[in-house]
Amino acid sequence: MSCLEVIGNEVRQILAQGIQKHRRAASTGSTASSISNSLREEKMGRSNTQKARSQLLETHLAKLFKQKVQIFTKVEYTQGSVVTTIVKLGLKSLQEFVRLQTFNRSGLQQLQLDIQFLRTPLREIVEDEAAMDFLLDEVIVAVAERCLDPIPLEPPILDKLIQAKLAKTREQNASSS
Numbered sequence: 001m002s003c004l005e006v007i008g009n010e011v012r013q014i015l016a017q018g019i020q021k022h023r024r025a026a027s028t029g030s031t032a033s034s035i036s037n038s039l040r041e042e043k044m045g046r047s048n049t050q051k052a053r054s055q056l057l058e059t060h061l062a063k064l065f066k067q068k069v070q071i072f073t074k075v076e077y078t079q080g081s082v083v084t085t086i087v088k089l090g091l092k093s094l095q096e097f098v099r100l101q102t103f104n105r106s107g108l109q110q111l112q113l114d115i116q117f118l119r120t121p122l123r124e125i126v127e128d129e130a131a132m133d134f135l136l137d138e139v140i141v142a143v144a145e146r147c148l149d150p151i152p153l154e155p156p157i158l159d160k161l162i163q164a165k166l167a168k169t170r171e172q173n174a175s176s177s
Helices: 003-014 037-044 048-065 079-098 105-125 129-145 155-176
Strands: none
Touching: 003 079, 003 105, 079 105, 079 129, 105 129, 105 155
């Protein structure tokens, strides 16, 4: 049983279900970039370090133009609100923890993969997807800032790794049933 399931079970024992709020439409979970072909070709010619710095700069610029997201809002006495608050606190704590660490390229890429993999199950249990996405992105930015060789995984590679893990998990669940 995962940590998220344990938290969800504990909250369900204490609080009533409450009103379900509308969530945004289901996402494909794809991290494919919308960069034009000419920009993509230009990036291919750069060295890995320049490419990584460019990606970090793009992330920082995108962060500047994002709408302000309220992370810690009033906690309602519903399961969803309590679970969402616990997830937000956990992600904020993870962000602060990684700010105190130093990472190599493998550490950055592993955390990038882990965070991307967490997005789907977290979307199913939290009410405030915007804040959750913001905090997950902030963890990746914090890791990249503390990385000695910040070369993140390319989005297609990240998608392929996640799809392979999901397929393996489905296969294991089918064989254990």
